[in-house]
Amino acid sequence: PPNKTKPPTAEGAIPRDEVLTVEIADNVNEVPVTVALSDPPRLLIEFCCGEDSRIGQTNRFGSIAKNCEVVRLTQKEDLTTEAGLKFAIAKVKKFRRENPKYKNNVLLWSSIPCTGGSSWQHMNKHFPGGAARIRKHIRTYKLIWRSFDILSDVVAQCDSFIAIEWPRHCAYWNDSPVQCFSSKHNLSKVDFDGCAFGIKTVQGPPSYIRKPWTVLTNCQSLIQGFFGHTCPGHAMHGNCRGPNAKVSESYSDRMVCVIHRAFMTACARTHSSAACCIRQDVLHDSLFGSAS
Numbered sequence: 001p002p003n004k005t006k007p008p009t010a011e012g013a014i015p016r017d018e019v020l021t022v023e024i025a026d027n028v029n030e031v032p033v034t035v036a037l038s039d040p041p042r043l044l045i046e047f048c049c050g051e052d053s054r055i056g057q058t059n060r061f062g063s064i065a066k067n068c069e070v071v072r073l074t075q076k077e078d079l080t081t082e083a084g085l086k087f088a089i090a091k092v093k094k095f096r097r098e099n100p101k102y103k104n105n106v107l108l109w110s111s112i113p114c115t116g117g118s119s120w121q122h123m124n125k126h127f128p129g130g131a132a133r134i135r136k137h138i139r140t141y142k143l144i145w146r147s148f149d150i151l152s153d154v155v156a157q158c159d160s161f162i163a164i165e166w167p168r169h170c171a172y173w174n175d176s177p178v179q180c181f182s183s184k185h186n187l188s189k190v191d192f193d194g195c196a197f198g199i200k201t202v203q204g205p206p207s208y209i210r211k212p213w214t215v216l217t218n219c220q221s222l223i224q225g226f227f228g229h230t231c232p233g234h235a236m237h238g239n240c241r242g243p244n245a246k247v248s249e250s251y252s253d254r255m256v257c258v259i260h261r262a263f264m265t266a267c268a269r270t271h272s273s274a275a276c277c278i279r280q281d282v283l284h285d286s287l288f289g290s291a292s
Helices: 058-065 082-098 130-156 176-184 220-226 242-248 253-270 284-288
Strands: 020-024 033-037 042-047 068-073 106-110 161-167 188-193 212-217
Touching: 042 082, 042 130, 042 253, 058 068, 058 253, 068 082, 068 253, 082 106, 082 130, 106 130, 106 253, 130 161, 130 176, 188 220, 212 220, 220 253
Parallel strands: 042 068, 042 106, 106 161
Antiparallel strands: 020 033, 161 212, 188 212
């Protein structure tokens, strides 16, 4: 039978079938340098998501997600409990134990439900039972946040990446624990609009949903990926309530591409010692997309 063993490579060389290309820059104002590098293993933890979340559908996104293991933490894992927290911590420790060279290749992506902090609650509290429901949502959020805070400390032990996603006007951004958390982990924010990533209505007249988002993160590549993607000038937007709000929770393929590519790029900053420069004008649109 033919020998399927890969030919030996010089120390530090990159096997041709493992070469990927990404853009690397230290800040959003710097012209990125495109480099070739190997594709190391990565772990992306979705903290609060659906059982069929788009981020976890890695087969949809080809090479940018090929070596990315996604762990979904859903209602089933129940992050309000110690058992849910222990399950999440065990996943991080298992990845680092099995991949000691790449133990910092972890992204903790948080999409904790924002219901109690939604701007709609200013109206909802006036409906019968509205105030009680809001208090219940906030109590749940505080329990989940406690688990997220503890898990983040585990992730941060190896200089890994943390990102929090909420609507831009969510009241939780003003919460003292959230602001202290941001300072502790040295997070920066980036604002963008859902309509710039193709988020559309499923109820009512077909139109884009603006959905102003904010991501707070220590991952510079995520900031680069989302930076500047605000509404490109749509004449009108659909509302973000009910089914429309639900569909926006799943993001869009374009938005998830940014997340996966940004995570891959962030890992490249650490593991690019064997990188070589190639053309830097070819990949910008394919990496981060263009608004339409």
